Amino acid sequence: MCQDGHVDKPKTVPERRAGALTRDRVVAVATEILDEQGETGLTFRALAARLQTGHGAIQWHVANKGELLGAATAAIVTSAVGEARPDAVPRQAVHDIALGVFDVMDAHPWLGRQLVGSAWEPTTLWVFELLGRQVAKMCTTPTDQFNATSALLTYIIGAGGREAANAGAPEAARERQELLDTMSQFWGGLDPRRYEFTRSVAESLRTHSDRAVFVAGIDLVLAGINSKKTGIGTNI
Amino acid sequence: MCQDGHVDKPKTVPERRAGALTRDRVVAVATEILDEQGETGLTFRALAARLQTGHGAIQWHVANKGELLGAATAAIVTSAVGEARPDAVPRQAVHDIALGVFDVMDAHPWLGRQLVGSAWEPTTLWVFELLGRQVAKMCTTPTDQFNATSALLTYIIGAGGREAANAGAPEAARERQELLDTMSQFWGGLDPRRYEFTRSVAESLRTHSDRAVFVAGIDLVLAGINSKKTGIGTNI
DNA sequence: ACCTGAACACCGTTCAAGT
DNA sequence: ACCTGAACACCGTTCAAGT
Numbered sequence: 001m002c003q004d005g006h007v008d009k010p011k012t013v014p015e016r017r018a019g020a021l022t023r024d025r026v027v028a029v030a031t032e033i034l035d036e037q038g039e040t041g042l043t044f045r046a047l048a049a050r051l052q053t054g055h056g057a058i059q060w061h062v063a064n065k066g067e068l069l070g071a072a073t074a075a076i077v078t079s080a081v082g083e084a085r086p087d088a089v090p091r092q093a094v095h096d097i098a099l100g101v102f103d104v105m106d107a108h109p110w111l112g113r114q115l116v117g118s119a120w121e122p123t124t125l126w127v128f129e130l131l132g133r134q135v136a137k138m139c140t141t142p143t144d145q146f147n148a149t150s151a152l153l154t155y156i157i158g159a160g161g162r163e164a165a166n167a168g169a170p171e172a173a174r175e176r177q178e179l180l181d182t183m184s185q186f187w188g189g190l191d192p193r194r195y196e197f198t199r200s201v202a203e204s205l206r207t208h209s210d211r212a213v214f215v216a217g218i219d220l221v222l223a224g225i226n227s228k229k230t231g232i233g234t235n236i
Numbered sequence: 237m238c239q240d241g242h243v244d245k246p247k248t249v250p251e252r253r254a255g256a257l258t259r260d261r262v263v264a265v266a267t268e269i270l271d272e273q274g275e276t277g278l279t280f281r282a283l284a285a286r287l288q289t290g291h292g293a294i295q296w297h298v299a300n301k302g303e304l305l306g307a308a309t310a311a312i313v314t315s316a317v318g319e320a321r322p323d324a325v326p327r328q329a330v331h332d333i334a335l336g337v338f339d340v341m342d343a344h345p346w347l348g349r350q351l352v353g354s355a356w357e358p359t360t361l362w363v364f365e366l367l368g369r370q371v372a373k374m375c376t377t378p379t380d381q382f383n384a385t386s387a388l389l390t391y392i393i394g395a396g397g398r399e400a401a402n403a404g405a406p407e408a409a410r411e412r413q414e415l416l417d418t419m420s421q422f423w424g425g426l427d428p429r430r431y432e433f434t435r436s437v438a439e440s441l442r443t444h445s446d447r448a449v450f451v452a453g454i455d456l457v458l459a460g461i462n463s464k465k466t467g468i469g470t471n472i
Numbered sequence: 473a474c475c476t477g478a479a480c481a482c483c484g485t486t487c488a489a490g491t
Numbered sequence: 492a493c494c495t496g497a498a499c500a501c502c503g504t505t506c507a508a509g510t
Contacts, residue, residue: 021494043483054495056487061493065484116352116394119401120419125434132433146440149433151453155387158352158394165355183356197368197385198361204382217387220460221453227463228456257475279502290476292506297474301503 021053023061027071034072034110042068073114074123080104081127090134091222097130098156098218102211105160112164115157128153138225148225155221159214166210180206257289259297263307267344270308275346278304309350310359316340317363326370327458333366334392334454338447341396348400351393364389374461384461391457395450402446416442 029050033042044065048055062068081100084093105111118124132149139145184206187198265286269278280301284291298304317336320329341347354360368385375381420442423434 044485045483056485056496057494059485063485113349113353116397117349117401119398125431129431129434132437136433136436142437142440143444145433146437146444147449147452148456149437150449151391151456154394154398154453155391158390158397161352161394161397162355162390165353195361195365197372197381198365200372201368201378201382201385204378208379208382213383213386216383217390217457220384220387220457220464222460223463224456224459227459280504281502292477292504293475295504299504 021051021057021061023071026051026058026061027068027075030068031072031076031108034069035108039069039110039113069114070118070121073111073118074121076104076108076111077101077115077123078126081130084130084134090137091219093134094131094152094218094222095215097127097134098152099211099215101127101156102159102163102214105163106210109164109167112157112160112162116161124153124157127156131156135225138222138229140229144228148221151221152218155217159217163210180208257287257293257297259307262287262294262297263304263311266304267308267312270305270346271344275305275349305350306354306357309347309354310357312340312344312347313337313351313359314362317366320366320370326373327455329370330367330388330454330458331451333363333370334388335447335451337363337392338395338399338450341399342446345400345403348393348396348398352397360389360393363392367392371461374458374465376465380464384457387457388454391453395453399446416444 026047030042030047033046033050037046042065044055044058047058051058062071080103081097084096088096105115115124128149131152132145135145135149135152139148184202187195187202187205190199192199262283266278266283269282269286273282278301280291280294283294287294298307316339317333320332324332341351351360364385367388368381371381371385371388375384420438423431423438423441426435428435
C-alpha cells in the first residue's frame with residue numbers, strides 16, 4: 001500500500017514486520033480469543049491464523065498451552081489487583097482486593113477455571129500476600145492468619161470458578177435474567193419435602209446480584225475473623 | 237474353560253456376557269480410571285479397552301464425555317453426603333456435610349474441578365439444600381440465608397478445586413510433606429519487602445493440615461453468620 | 473435394543489529445515 | 492535468534508452396519 005521511500009527511520013524500533021511477534025503480543029492476542037470464544041476456542045492454529053504465522057512459531061515463544069493460559073491469567077490478574085490504599089481499613093482493603101479479582105473474573109469468564117487450577121502460582125501467591133497483610137491486622141497468631149487468608153483466597157477463587165461455570169452454561173446466549181427466571185421457577189416447583197430450603201429461596205435466586213452475594217460472603221468471613229478476635233461467637 | 241453341560245440355570249440373570257455392559261458399569265469403571273490416572277487418563281478408548289468393547293458401544297450408554305464425568309461425580313457425591321442427623325446442632329451438621337464433600341474430593345482429586353465446573357447440577361443443588369436447611373436455623377431473612385448458603389457452597393467447592401490443583405501439581409509423585417517443606421522454604425526466602433506476610437506464615441504452611449484449614453474456614457463463615465444474627469461484628 | 477469399528481475433523485506437540 | 496510447515500500421535504464424536 002504505502003510507497004516506501006528512503007526515509008531515515010529512527011532505529012528505536014527494529015521491527016521486522018508490521019506487528020513483530022513477541023511473547024507479549026502472543027499472550028495479548030490469546031486473551032482476545034479467550035474472551036471471544038472461551039478456553040476451547042483458543043488453539044494454536046486459531047492463534048497462528050490471527051497472528052498470521054505458522055502455529056509452530058508461537059511455540060517458540062510459549063512452550064505449551066498451559067504456559068499460554070498461565071501467562072494470560074497472570075497478565076490480567078496482576079494488573080487488576082493493585083496495592084491497597086495505605087489508609088484503608090482492613091475490611092475496605094479486602095473488599096478492594098476481592099472485588100478486583102471478582103470483576104476481572106466476571107469480565108473474562110475463562111479466568112475462573114484457570115485460577116482454580118493453578119494452586120500456588122505467582123499470581124495466586126500475590127493475591128494471598130495482599131489479603132494476608134490485611135488479615136494480619138485482624139488476627140493474632142500466624143496460624144489463625146494463615147487459616148483466615150486461605151479461607152478468603154479459596155472463597156474468592158472458588159467464586160470465580162463458579163462464575164465461569166455459569167457463564168459457560170448450556171444456553172450461554174440467553175439473557176442472564178431470563179435464565180434466572182427459569183431457574184427460579186424450577187426451584188419454586190421442587191418437591192417441598194426434599195427441597196424445602198431451596199424452594200424457600202427461589203425468589204432470592206431470581207433477584208440476586210452475583211456481585212452482592214459475593215461481597216456478602218466476604219463479609220461473613222471477615223465477621224467471623226472479627227468475632228474470633230473479640231472472643232464472641234466461638235460457641236455456635 | 238468350564239465345561240458347559242445342560243444345566244438348568246435360573247432365569248434370574250439374563251446376562252449376555254460375564255459383565256454385561258450397563259450404564260452403571262460404564263460409570264463405575266470410568267471412576268476407576270479417573271482415580272488412577274486423572275481426568276486426562278479417561279478416554280473412551282481406554283474405557284473401551286478395560287470394558288473389552290468397542291469405544292462406540294460406550295457412547296450408546298453415555299452420550300458424551302461430559303455426561304460421563306457428570307454421572308461419575310453425581311454417583312460419588314450423592315452417596316457421600318447423607319441426611320444430617322436430626323439431633324445435630326447446625327454447626328455440627330454443616331461440618332458433617334462440608335467434611336463429607338471434602339473427604340470425597342480428597343479421595344478423588346478429579347472431583348474438585350468437576351464440581352467447580354458444574355454450576356447448578358442436581359448434585360450441587362442437593363448439597364446447597366442440605367447446607368441451607370442448617371443455615372436457615374441461623375439466619376432470619378431468606379436473602380441472608382441465600383447469601384450465607386451460597387458462601388458456604390462456594391467455599392466448599394472452591395476448596396475442592398484447589399485441592400485438585402495441588403494433587404495434580406508438577407511432581408505429583410513426590411511426598412506431600414517433602415513438597416510442603418520445599419514450598420515453605422521458598423516462602424521463607426521471599427523478599428521481605430514484597431512478601432512480608434507470606435514469609436511470616438511459611439511455618440504455618442509447612443505444618444498445616446489441609447483438612448484442619450478447611451474446617452477453620454467453615455467455622456469462620458459460621459461465626460460470621462452467627463455474629464450477624466447477634467448484631468455484633470457488623471462494623472469491622 | 474444393543475453393539476461394532478471404520479472414518480472424520482480436530483487438537484497439542486515435535487522437529488528437521490529454513491532465514 | 493527466530494520462524495516455517497509437514498508429520499505424529501491422539502482425541503471426541505459420528506454413523507453405517509451388524510446382531
